[in-house]
Structures are given as C-alpha cells and as structure tokens.
Amino acid sequence: MKSAFFGIEDYRRAAQRYLPRMVFDYIEGGADDESGLKHNRAAFESLRFSPSRLTDVRTRDLSTTLAGQRMELPLIVAPMGLTGACRPDGDIMLARAAARAGIPFVLSTASNVSLEDLARRASGRLWFQLYVVHPEHARALTARALAADYEALVLTTDVTVNGHRIRDLRNGFSVPMRLNPRMALDVLTHPAWLTRQVVGGFPTLPNVQTEGSANLEVQAALLQRRMDAGFSWDDLAALRESWPRKLFVKGILSASDAARCRALGIDGVIVSNHGGRQLADFPAPIEVLPSIAKEVGSTTAIIVDSGFRNGRDVVKALASGANAVMLGRALLYGLAARGEAGVAEVLAMFRADMERTLALIGCARAAALDRTHLAQR
Numbered sequence: 001m002k003s004a005f006f007g008i009e010d011y012r013r014a015a016q017r018y019l020p021r022m023v024f025d026y027i028e029g030g031a032d033d034e035s036g037l038k039h040n041r042a043a044f045e046s047l048r049f050s051p052s053r054l055t056d057v058r059t060r061d062l063s064t065t066l067a068g069q070r071m072e073l074p075l076i077v078a079p080m081g082l083t084g085a086c087r088p089d090g091d092i093m094l095a096r097a098a099a100r101a102g103i104p105f106v107l108s109t110a111s112n113v114s115l116e117d118l119a120r121r122a123s124g125r126l127w128f129q130l131y132v133v134h135p136e137h138a139r140a141l142t143a144r145a146l147a148a149d150y151e152a153l154v155l156t157t158d159v160t161v162n163g164h165r166i167r168d169l170r171n172g173f174s175v176p177m178r179l180n181p182r183m184a185l186d187v188l189t190h191p192a193w194l195t196r197q198v199v200g201g202f203p204t205l206p207n208v209q210t211e212g213s214a215n216l217e218v219q220a221a222l223l224q225r226r227m228d229a230g231f232s233w234d235d236l237a238a239l240r241e242s243w244p245r246k247l248f249v250k251g252i253l254s255a256s257d258a259a260r261c262r263a264l265g266i267d268g269v270i271v272s273n274h275g276g277r278q279l280a281d282f283p284a285p286i287e288v289l290p291s292i293a294k295e296v297g298s299t300t301a302i303i304v305d306s307g308f309r310n311g312r313d314v315v316k317a318l319a320s321g322a323n324a325v326m327l328g329r330a331l332l333y334g335l336a337a338r339g340e341a342g343v344a345e346v347l348a349m350f351r352a353d354m355e356r357t358l359a360l361i362g363c364a365r366a367a368a369l370d371r372t373h374l375a376q377r
C-alpha cells in the first residue's frame, strides 16, 4: 500500500482531487437530501462489538459459504455503471483486481465494456447484473451472459424509476456528456483525468449498442435510467426458468420479499438500498439484515451492501447474518485514485481490517460470527 494511504478516507480524498467535480459527485451523491447516505454510515457506527477474551486467535479464517460455494474472502465487487468515468477500462481494472483477490466481480448492464469483451479480457468469477429496461432486450442480455459463461445473474429491483439525485441535476451530469461552460472549466482544471480520458476514450454503453430492434429505445431509456417499472414477481419466476445458474435478487429490504424470493427458488438476496442513491428514507441494510436472516438465512444466501467503508463494517454484517458483502464506492475511490493497483489496495485494506477485527473481538473464524459478537443495545 502506498505510504500516504492509511484508510479509505485517503483514497476518497485522492479520488476527489483527481476527478472533475461532476464525476466525483456522480459517484458520491445520494438521493434526495442525502440523509439515506448518512444514515447508512450512522447505522454501522451505532453498532458495537462484544468481545470474547482469552480465545485462541493466532490464525484467523475469513472464509464463509455463499450459496453452497466457499468464499475465501467474503467480498464481492458491486455492479456499478459508468466506471469508465473514473478510469478508461475501469470495469476491466475492477474485474482484474477482483480476480487477483479471488472474489466475484459483477458487471453492470450500464458497463463501459461489453459483457463478451470483459469475459475475454478478465479471468476470475464473473457475474452479470441485469437492468430490465425492455423485456426483449433483457432476454437477449440474459442469453448473452449465459453464452459468455457468466457464473451468476444479479437482477436489480430497486430502480423502478430513477432516484432524485440533486448533485447530478445541479451539475447537468448526463450520458453522453453535454458540456456547458462550467463543466468545461471543471474538466480543464483536472488535466490528469482529461488526458487519460482523451487517450483511453470517453465511456460508452456497449451492452446496449449491439442489440436489434429494441436498440435505440433501450439506449435512450438506459441513459435516463428509465427501467421497465412493470417487472413483477411473475416476470421474476420466468427469469428463474430461463437462467439455469445462480440467480441473485438485489434491492431487497424486507423479510417478506426475501421469503417470496426463496419461494421462487432464487439462490440469494442482496439486501441493499443502492448505496442511498434511490430514496433517502429506506432503512440501512444492516438494520434489516437480522430480520431477513431470521426469515430466510437457513435456506437462502444473503449478500448485503450500502455504506461499507472498512473491514469492521463487514464483520458487523457477517455477525448480523450476511454470508458476503458487496463493495461499491470504496472500490471506486481506489480505482479513481490509483487505477487497478488502488482497487487491489482497498481490497487488501478490507482484508487486513477484517482479520484485525476478528483478533480483537476474539473470534478466529468469520463463519462463526453471530449476534453474540455485537453488543446489545
């Protein structure tokens, strides 16, 4: 790790310096008054550990089991659109760093590399995230992900319409970028970023550019994050039929929805409020995790995301019933600050943090974490 980078805040600040303001705001921002964003962090901070003393913690085992598969490190790279605005080839850098760490990488529908190209250029465990913008397009994408040998499909369910993101509206941030004079100044005052973008290419959305009849309609809708708001449980049942590999449903925040997923044979739920980017007033995932784990934890895999910034947060989630954690912005800070090396460093930081936390709370195995490791409030 570079000597100037001791914690995630150092990467966040470096990302902020490197990126034009409109790009940093796109990554960092939340919905509405951003209270959901703050609440995600506050929920972690209000949880405290209850240590067990005099246990043997000479070796620490971070592994867990997720949907029947061993995870040496229970982390996953969350699907994120437009990572190419951080670094050209951002998706590839994230996927390669994930492969080196032995963890899955989830490619977004709104990625800046096609799903086939990514599969060619990065090895490791690849998952594909599906936004249903148009049923015909979704069927085509699913078939392509199967043909390209993606190991799992992640259906995102919390973008029925776009969240109200005031930073993006204020900055006039859109794809494709339409520069106004203020944005031009923003870009010109970040020459390192601009040079890389000019050399490597500004981001496009290739997953939606190669389709047939629905092509133009889908592109326009995806650019405005206008999804198929009619997608229902019946459609999910049909998707389950058409996708023979692991299927995860992202954006679940209630035990009753988790139970419906289980009834449809979904392999796992991703407890998420989309990092506070959709609606400010949802609970923090870490708050609803215990009730969801109680309902489906013995039968259905549970992944959680939103607001994870260090390994202590991850240990709290595992103790609350999660099998694995998805990281979003924390990895984009590493990516923007230092490219693929930065992503690897942030992952290494999470790993070290998790190991240290296990030692300090007196629990040698991540798989043995439960509510008794958290202080009762």
Ligand SMILES: Cc1cc2nc3c(=O)[nH]c(=O)nc-3n(C[C@H](O)[C@H](O)[C@H](O)COP(=O)(O)O)c2cc1C
Pocket (backbone or CB within 6 Å): 026, 027, 028, 078, 079, 080, 081, 082, 108, 109, 110, 129, 156, 250, 272, 273, 274, 275, 276, 305, 306, 307, 308, 326, 327, 328, 329, 330
């Ligand atoms: C810049 C950015 C783009 C995102 N794009 C997508 C996306 O295309 N599909 C999706 O399911 N989630 C997307 N998300 C949400 C993440 O998958 C994840 O739920 C969220 O980032 C977790 O919160 P965190 O950033 O606080 O870790 C995006 C998040 C960010 C920050």
